[in-house]
Amino acid sequence: MSFFTEENQKRAENIFSQYPDKRSCALPLLHLAQSQEGYLSNETIEKVAEMCEIEPSEMMDTASFYTMFFRKPMGKYRIQVCQTLSCSLAGADKVVDHFAKKLKIQPGETTKDGKFSLLKVECLGSCGTGPVVQLNDDYIEGKTIEELDRTIDDL
Amino acid sequence: MTKMLTQFIEQENCHTLDFYLKNGGYNQAKRAILEMSADEIIEIAKQSNLRGRGGAGFPAGMKWSFIPRDIDKPKYLISNADEGEPGTFKDRVLLSKNPHQMFDGMIIAAKAIDCHLAFVYIRGEFKKEAEILENAIAEAKEKNILGKRIFGSDFDFDIVVHRGAGAYICGEETALIESIEGKRGQPRIKPPFPAIEGYLQCPTVVNNVETFAALPPIFENGAQWFVDLGVENSAGTKLFSISGHVKNPGVFEVPMGTPLHDLIYNDEFCGGMKDDIPLKSVIPGGSSSPILTAKEIDGLTMDYDAIQKAGSMLGSGAVIVMNETTDMVQVCYNLARFYAHESCGQCTPCREGTAWLIKILKRFTSGGARQEDIELLLDITDNIGGLVDFSQGSFGKTICPFGEAVSWPVRALVEKFLPEFEKRVQEK
Ligand SMILES: Cc1cc2nc3c(=O)[nH]c(=O)nc-3n(C[C@H](O)[C@H](O)[C@H](O)COP(=O)(O)O)c2cc1C
Numbered sequence: 160m161s162f163f164t165e166e167n168q169k170r171a172e173n174i175f176s177q178y179p180d181k182r183s184c185a186l187p188l189l190h191l192a193q194s195q196e197g198y199l200s201n202e203t204i205e206k207v208a209e210m211c212e213i214e215p216s217e218m219m220d221t222a223s224f225y226t227m228f229f230r231k232p233m234g235k236y237r238i239q240v241c242q243t244l245s246c247s248l249a250g251a252d253k254v255v256d257h258f259a260k261k262l263k264i265q266p267g268e269t270t271k272d273g274k275f276s277l278l279k280v281e282c283l284g285s286c287g288t289g290p291v292v293q294l295n296d297d298y299i300e301g302k303t304i305e306e307l308d309r310t311i312d313d314l
Numbered sequence: 315m316t317k318m319l320t321q322f323i324e325q326e327n328c329h330t331l332d333f334y335l336k337n338g339g340y341n342q343a344k345r346a347i348l349e350m351s352a353d354e355i356i357e358i359a360k361q362s363n364l365r366g367r368g369g370a371g372f373p374a375g376m377k378w379s380f381i382p383r384d385i386d387k388p389k390y391l392i393s394n395a396d397e398g399e400p401g402t403f404k405d406r407v408l409l410s411k412n413p414h415q416m417f418d419g420m421i422i423a424a425k426a427i428d429c430h431l432a433f434v435y436i437r438g439e440f441k442k443e444a445e446i447l448e449n450a451i452a453e454a455k456e457k458n459i460l461g462k463r464i465f466g467s468d469f470d471f472d473i474v475v476h477r478g479a480g481a482y483i484c485g486e487e488t489a490l491i492e493s494i495e496g497k498r499g500q501p502r503i504k505p506p507f508p509a510i511e512g513y514l515q516c517p518t519v520v521n522n523v524e525t526f527a528a529l530p531p532i533f534e535n536g537a538q539w540f541v542d543l544g545v546e547n548s549a550g551t552k553l554f555s556i557s558g559h560v561k562n563p564g565v566f567e568v569p570m571g572t573p574l575h576d577l578i579y580n581d582e583f584c585g586g587m588k589d590d591i592p593l594k595s596v597i598p599g600g601s602s603s604p605i606l607t608a609k610e611i612d613g614l615t616m617d618y619d620a621i622q623k624a625g626s627m628l629g630s631g632a633v634i635v636m637n638e639t640t641d642m643v644q645v646c647y648n649l650a651r652f653y654a655h656e657s658c659g660q661c662t663p664c665r666e667g668t669a670w671l672i673k674i675l676k677r678f679t680s681g682g683a684r685q686e687d688i689e690l691l692l693d694i695t696d697n698i699g700g701l702v703d704f705s706q707g708s709f710g711k712t713i714c715p716f717g718e719a720v721s722w723p724v725r726a727l728v729e730k731f732l733p734e735f736e737k738r739v740q741e742k
């Protein structure tokens with residue numbers, strides 16, 4: 160039996176139907192599993208490995224390589240601040256410092272109530288609208304610290 | 315000015331199939347499938363002198379011609395939508411505003427290499443764009459443009475959207491293939507090249523999003539039309555993503571050979587330097603391309619040959635502009651940190667070298683730099699990348715050109731802005 164919900168199990172089957180081999184479904188299934196569970200526990204990774212018919216260690220090897228796969232629970236809201244050159248030229252460093260102070264956490268940490276995680280990330284592919292912040296999946300582009308604050312305060 | 319990729323992006327619903335079809339969309343894919351042979355398609359691509367828009371500038375038609383014909387294996391086609399090179403944000407425009415033009419081009423290329431299953435490898439963060447692509451594929455399937463027996467032919471062709479998961483190196487084509495195979499994104503040793511052994515050991519072509527999107531207009535207007543749009547050795551128009559200290563950053567489609575000065579200062583493009591602070595330096599082709607000083611960009615035109623002559627490269631067409639207030643030591647640290655974070659860890663010179671670079675550069679940004687550290691920085695860049703010609707591919711000390719991609723910009727920054735580094739030594 161799959162650990163996926165019924166709806167996600169259907170999605171998984173649809174994924175398998177698109178690829179010529181099972182292991183190629185690793186990334187799509189890890190994304191799906193993470194969207195369901197919030198992060199990828201050892202157990203989750205083992206389940207996905209089983210579905211792809213590879214060793215758990217092989218799936219672990221894959222999952223651990225990619226920064227978008229979280230190996231521990233994350234805050235409900237992930238504030239991901241791009242720190243690469245164009246965004247840095249547009250003042251991204253100040254944005255990180257601001258949120259670290261505001262939320263009283265260091266980059267990489269999650270607030271005690273589990274609401275926010277602050278992450279420094281590398282170029283998000285939107286360098287013309289820096290500073291770029293990705294709030295969970297959504298891009299917030301070219302906003303001042305005050306505007307960003309308002310968005311975060313409303314959550 | 316002729317535009318062939320972005321002429322409609324301001325218009326409502328430009329991403330929909332209806333809109334695309336109303337403007338002549340998929341006529342060329344249909345012609346390729348129903349009327350043209352693989353050889354005819356490859357010949358037009360070659361004559362057009364379309365060079366890959368992902369960074370290396372390899373001729374697209376030639377790449378397709380390397381795919382073996384008489385072998386009993388499936389062939390695969392991949393659109394590289396990883397858009398990872400810092401400074402680059404052009405493909406996102408095409409993916410979100412004009413996805414069908416890329417598919418149109420992918421169908422043409424599929425016919426050329428006899429491929430029936432293709433992937434779009436899109437960076438994981440572009441979740442919205444991935445959804446737009448999925449919807450566009452569903453639309454196209456309904457109209458028999460994708461799927462079984464497309465356009466009523468006996469040719470099947472499907473496209474699968476495959477999301478990455480946050481790794482710059484997966485933009486490198488063999489790492490990308492590993493990643494689709496469900497593995498760590500670690501580049502493969504070449505040869506064999508993907509054209510012989512790519513995805514699942516089958517012949518595979520990887521092209522950039524913009525490369526595919528350029529095909530339909532080339533097939534509509536003819537190879538010579540495309541050649542005439544540009545300049546010698548650089549045909550067509552090109553998307554430039556311009557960021558940094560300019561008034562209006564953005565993505566601009568202009569003919570190859572357009573003066574950089576126009577792009578930065580003309581009102582129809584960036585409209586000049588932000589706050590009118592004078593320009594100090596420009597990274598012309600993405601973070602991996604060596605930086606150019608204000609003097610070096612004097613009279614520079616944006617085409618492969620001119621930028622190479624100036625000592626850098628056109629790369630992905632990502633221009634990062636910096637003004638006089640910019641601290642070049644900090645820029646150097648920022649870029650080195652990016653590469654240290656993104657090194658896949660496979661090759662020792664790159665894994666260890668990038669870690670050393672940031673350790674030493676930290677001394678320049680935070681105090682404690684010694685005179686001999688300057689020499690040390692240059693030594694390390696030689697150790698990682700060697701002094702090879704990036705435009706010719708990777709002949710350096712690492713499996714993939716990532717080694718050069720970090721060495722070149724760091725070396726150029728230290729050499730061209732040496733006084734700023736020396737000042738930090740004295741400051742300690
Ligand atoms: C470290 C590294 C990162 C790369 N990232 C990208 C990328 O994000 N997008 C892209 O199209 N090509 C990227 N490339 C180039 C690809 O390896 C490949 O040359 C390209 O996708 C081929 O398509 P083209 O010939 O149409 O340009 C990268 C290369 C290297 C070495």
Ligand code: FES
Nearest residue numbers: 241246283285286
């Ligand atoms: S540098 Fe921040 S999005 Fe590219």
